[in-house]
Amino acid sequence: MKPLVQTEKLGKYYPRGGGLFTRGTFTRAVDGVDLTVGTGETVGLVGESGSGKSTLGRLILRLVEPSFGRVTFDGHEITSLSARELQPLRRRMQIIFQDPYSSLNPRMTVRDILAEPLRIHKLTARGSEEEGRIVELLKRVGMRPEILDRYPHEFSGGQRQRIGIARSLAVQPDFIVCDEPVSALDVSIQAQIVNLLLDLQEELGVAYLFISHDLRVVEHISHRVVVLYAGHVVEEASAERLYRGAVHPYTRTLLAAVPGNEAARRALPVLADATSPARVAEEDGCPYFPRCPSGKVGTCDVTMPEMSAAADDTTHRFACHFPETR
Amino acid sequence: MSPAKPLTGPRGSFRRALSILARRRLARFGAAAIAVLLWLGTFADFFAADLPIIGVHHGETFFFANVTEPATLVVETEEEKRTSYEFALWPPVHHGPYVETDQRLKPPNREHPFGTDARGRDVFAQVVHGARTVLGLAFVCVALLVVLGTLAGALAGYFGGLLDLIVARLVETLTAFPAVVLVLAILALVARPSVAALVIALSLTRWTEVTRLVRAEVIRVSTQDYILAARALGASPLRILARHVFPNARAQAIVAGTFALSSTILVEASCDFLGFGLPSSAPTWGKVMAGLRDDGHAWWLFAFPGAVLFVTVISQNLLGEALRDALDPHRSVAAGHERDDDNAHRAAAENSSSSERESAIFQAAPRV
Numbered sequence: 001m002k003p004l005v006q007t008e009k010l011g012k013y014y015p016r017g018g019g020l021f022t023r024g025t026f027t028r029a030v031d032g033v034d035l036t037v038g039t040g041e042t043v044g045l046v047g048e049s050g051s052g053k054s055t056l057g058r059l060i061l062r063l064v065e066p067s068f069g070r071v072t073f074d075g076h077e078i079t080s081l082s083a084r085e086l087q088p089l090r091r092r093m094q095i096i097f098q099d100p101y102s103s104l105n106p107r108m109t110v111r112d113i114l115a116e117p118l119r120i121h122k123l124t125a126r127g128s129e130e131e132g133r134i135v136e137l138l139k140r141v142g143m144r145p146e147i148l149d150r151y152p153h154e155f156s157g158g159q160r161q162r163i164g165i166a167r168s169l170a171v172q173p174d175f176i177v178c179d180e181p182v183s184a185l186d187v188s189i190q191a192q193i194v195n196l197l198l199d200l201q202e203e204l205g206v207a208y209l210f211i212s213h214d215l216r217v218v219e220h221i222s223h224r225v226v227v228l229y230a231g232h233v234v235e236e237a238s239a240e241r242l243y244r245g246a247v248h249p250y251t252r253t254l255l256a257a258v259p260g261n262e263a264a265r266r267a268l269p270v271l272a273d274a275t276s277p278a279r280v281a282e283e284d285g286c287p288y289f290p291r292c293p294s295g296k297v298g299t300c301d302v303t304m305p306e307m308s309a310a311a312d313d314t315t316h317r318f319a320c321h322f323p324e325t326r
Numbered sequence: 327m328s329p330a331k332p333l334t335g336p337r338g339s340f341r342r343a344l345s346i347l348a349r350r351r352l353a354r355f356g357a358a359a360i361a362v363l364l365w366l367g368t369f370a371d372f373f374a375a376d377l378p379i380i381g382v383h384h385g386e387t388f389f390f391a392n393v394t395e396p397a398t399l400v401v402e403t404e405e406e407k408r409t410s411y412e413f414a415l416w417p418p419v420h421h422g423p424y425v426e427t428d429q430r431l432k433p434p435n436r437e438h439p440f441g442t443d444a445r446g447r448d449v450f451a452q453v454v455h456g457a458r459t460v461l462g463l464a465f466v467c468v469a470l471l472v473v474l475g476t477l478a479g480a481l482a483g484y485f486g487g488l489l490d491l492i493v494a495r496l497v498e499t500l501t502a503f504p505a506v507v508l509v510l511a512i513l514a515l516v517a518r519p520s521v522a523a524l525v526i527a528l529s530l531t532r533w534t535e536v537t538r539l540v541r542a543e544v545i546r547v548s549t550q551d552y553i554l555a556a557r558a559l560g561a562s563p564l565r566i567l568a569r570h571v572f573p574n575a576r577a578q579a580i581v582a583g584t585f586a587l588s589s590t591i592l593v594e595a596s597c598d599f600l601g602f603g604l605p606s607s608a609p610t611w612g613k614v615m616a617g618l619r620d621d622g623h624a625w626w627l628f629a630f631p632g633a634v635l636f637v638t639v640i641s642q643n644l645l646g647e648a649l650r651d652a653l654d655p656h657r658s659v660a661a662g663h664e665r666d667d668d669n670a671h672r673a674a675a676e677n678s679s680s681s682e683r684e685s686a687i688f689q690a691a692p693r694v
Contacts, residue, residue: 090560103551
């Protein structure tokens with residue numbers, strides 16, 4: 001599969017603390033992530049709150065400026081582009097948000113919301129051509145054109161999410177970052193939105209980076225899954241392989257936490273202590289060491305584990321000194 | 327209450343706010359009082375003037391002489407005024423605000439319903455004509471300060487950084503001074519007092535409140551996902567400010583502007599009372615009240631302009647407060663009524679977790 005989006009050692013550090021004369025530390029939101037999304041592929045990005053999932057998604061779209069590293073989109077290195085140079089690429093990558101209430105401007109009608117992307121990129125002439133395109137977009141996300149002159153507050157969460165999806169489709173993107181698009185919705189509506197995303201991929205061949213903390217949804221939609229912990233990729237594999245035989249202790253803990261996975265939970269040697277803090281930035285060693293049930297003093301707390309591939313499948317990669325056996 | 331008309335427009339929008347306002351008694355009172363004052367000020371010549379509205383003088387008919395003030399009709403004495411017309415339709419009070427008579431410091435009587443000041447000028451005429459001066463001045467000041475304050479607040483809030491630091495500190499510094507002192511200080515900077523200088527001084531004291539509110543709102547709005555979505559779509563900063571940030575912060579500017587109107591009027595009256603206000607002969611309420619400093623017993627110099635000033639300020643504050651509540655999308659204002667329509671609709675849409683219901687909404691266009 002042709003790589004569409006690639007990140008190399010991508011990172012974002014936020015300065016923390018520090019006064020006029022004292023030096024603060026950094027919060028390492030994303031810390032040297034290598035990630036690839038192929039054309040038409042869905043990559044699931046999972047991890048707990050604060051693991052840097054959303055920041056990573058925004059770094060790729062350059063909605064947040066990276067501290068270091070590179071992002072390549074379809075062969076174009078985009079981290080060094082000016083806003084003007086980036087403009088034509090903006091058309092090709094989009095984002096869908098978690099909160100359907102803050103993602104639509106309450107002062108704009110559905111018509112205005114959907115017309116904006118068309119006007120920014122001058123995709124259609126104003127008037128009937130624009131109108132036709134907007135109606136087509138609405139139909140594509142399963143909504144009727146009668147709602148064009150309504151305001152966002154007149155819709156339910158699921159309906160608003162559909163409008164948000166229509167907005168991102170307006171520019172006909174090749175890649176969409178889905179930032180927890182169903183987390184704020186009712187379960188029944190979640191399924192509808194997930195199915196809508198799957199249908200759109202089938203029709204349009206769009207690639208997704210699907211960010212979520214709900215592993216079941218990710219399993220359903222993703223071709224590959226990447227597990228993020230404290231800004232580091234700790235394991236990645238095809239969805240099928242990851243859900244059957246994860247080797248990183250963090251991934252196994254995550255999977256065991258999915259309701260209904262009693263068998264996986266019993267298989268864990270010790271349940272990780274989720275209350276212990278993540279590693280402080282300056283310390284060396286594995287970021288998961290303080291919580292890890294199988295971490296060993298002398299190794300895990302001193303050296304950062306390198307990414308290595310599984311013997312039987314080179315696409316299954318993980319960063320752990322003592323991986324569990326499959 | 328009669329069955330309420332449905333609210334229109336998105337929550338927190340100006341259109342919706344107006345329909346909420348229309349239901350609130352105090353807001354209606356405030357709006358009505360301001361309307362009456364504006365009407366009095368605009369048509370002041372029809373309430374108090376030295377010349378008749380229609381007058382026949384030596385066989386020649388003059389229409390609206392009270393407004394046009396033709397030179398041939400201007401006379402020296404009260405006696406002449408009464409006798410020089412074959413026919414005359416007078417305004418209720420036969421005196422303008424400028425002409426001095428020998429009726430000095432007269433308490434209210436039939437000729438002068440609000441009495442006269444130390445130079446024999448009619449107080450009623452000065453109050454009515456003063457409304458024009460005072461409101462006109464205040465509206466000019468507020469227009470200026472709302473534009474200035476919104477611009478400063480929006481830019482500081484959206485771009486942040488050094489600009490924000492400078493604006494925020496400037497606002498804090500200016501807020502620390504009492505307005506009257508600040509106006510005095512700014513007026514001291516200009517060589518000769520002028521109306522323009524007063525307008526600028528008044529505007530500079532009150533833009534801070536607009537900036538403060540708009541800045542806070544812009545900072546709040548800027549964190550919303552729709553701003554991020556617009557950036558992802560490649561919208562320019564100017565477009566984002568104009569299409570997304572400003573329309574959502576406009577409510578704050580309107581509310582702050584309404585409050586600024588009353589405080590500007592109050593500060594201007596204080597300056598007039600203290601004797602360094604409007605440097606022209608135009609009558610103002612503050613100037614009439616200043617007469618009290620020399621003639622303490624002349625209560626009518628204070629009571630009538632004071633009452634009008636009080637009603638003006640109270641009405642504008644009532645309207646401002648109601649507007650603030652009505653424009654706040656987070657506050658449930660018109661008590662039960664607001665919940666009736668769109669909240670119920672939304673709750674119904676949200677709660678119906680069955681996919682059947684949801685698809686029903688998509689298939690059959692919902693009639694709300």
